Amino acid sequence: MSSHDHEVEEVLPPTPGDRVITFLKRKDVVQSFVLGIFFTLVFVILGRDFYPKWMPTIMSTDMKANEALMVAFTYISAPVCGVVLGIATYTFLNRHTGDTPPEDGPAIRTNTPVVVVWGIVSSLMALLAIIWGLVELNVGSEAAASEARTAMVVEVTGSQWVWTFKYPAQGIETHELNLPIDQPVIFDVISSDVNHSFWPVQLGVKVDANRLQTTVVHTTPTKLGAIDVKCAELCGLYHAYMETTGQIMTAADFNNWVTAQGGHVA
Numbered sequence: 001m002s003s004h005d006h007e008v009e010e011v012l013p014p015t016p017g018d019r020v021i022t023f024l025k026r027k028d029v030v031q032s033f034v035l036g037i038f039f040t041l042v043f044v045i046l047g048r049d050f051y052p053k054w055m056p057t058i059m060s061t062d063m064k065a066n067e068a069l070m071v072a073f074t075y076i077s078a079p080v081c082g083v084v085l086g087i088a089t090y091t092f093l094n095r096h097t098g099d100t101p102p103e104d105g106p107a108i109r110t111n112t113p114v115v116v117v118w119g120i121v122s123s124l125m126a127l128l129a130i131i132w133g134l135v136e137l138n139v140g141s142e143a144a145a146s147e148a149r150t151a152m153v154v155e156v157t158g159s160q161w162v163w164t165f166k167y168p169a170q171g172i173e174t175h176e177l178n179l180p181i182d183q184p185v186i187f188d189v190i191s192s193d194v195n196h197s198f199w200p201v202q203l204g205v206k207v208d209a210n211r212l213q214t215t216v217v218h219t220t221p222t223k224l225g226a227i228d229v230k231c232a233e234l235c236g237l238y239h240a241y242m243e244t245t246g247q248i249m250t251a252a253d254f255n256n257w258v259t260a261q262g263g264h265v266a
């Protein structure tokens, strides 16, 4: 390179566009990016095909909605996890190469384009989550309003450390939560002592059980089989053991069970 060429280079400072192109051509940046895309795809595949398999069985429309939400949020977060893991992996694989690390670019906090882009992107993500949540809430309460007349009521009482289920229309009280399939159900939830949280896992609903204040949650079981009922609010020494089971049954089986408990078919 002649001294003349050298002078010309120094006279023209790199434009922001040049700096971006130089940055994107860097070997470490390209390789981290490729690794980032690889890990993003891994998370997308895990989120679509594997995570749902590890969830509790879907036995209501609420649980189905929970699954859809989890899958969507996995997709949204996949590029973030992918890029971070890509950079970490590149760094790990090249830790012994002895290269001098490239000089730092401008700090992120003073880099206006980065701040603006990231501000907008993260706001849109937060907005999506809020709107999604509000729509789901609204769908749930509309469905509840239309089902209120036909719904079966179960009065749920949490107490240290046992769940009690009272079926007022059937006149029975038990500690196992049996429900007929495809029958809307309203849970009136209350506590007789400290705060608990009523969580019939496979039905995809969870609500606080407070003293003196009934909280209401509704769902419709859509699949036959066993369910787990847990307490999801730390409530004392045996909180971890405050769990029971139940069955989603056919209407006929449910009526037989009610009769066997000494109740009457509603």
Ligand SMILES: [Cu+2]
Binding pocket: 195, 196, 197, 231, 232, 233, 234, 235, 236, 239, 242
């Ligand atoms: Cu508890």
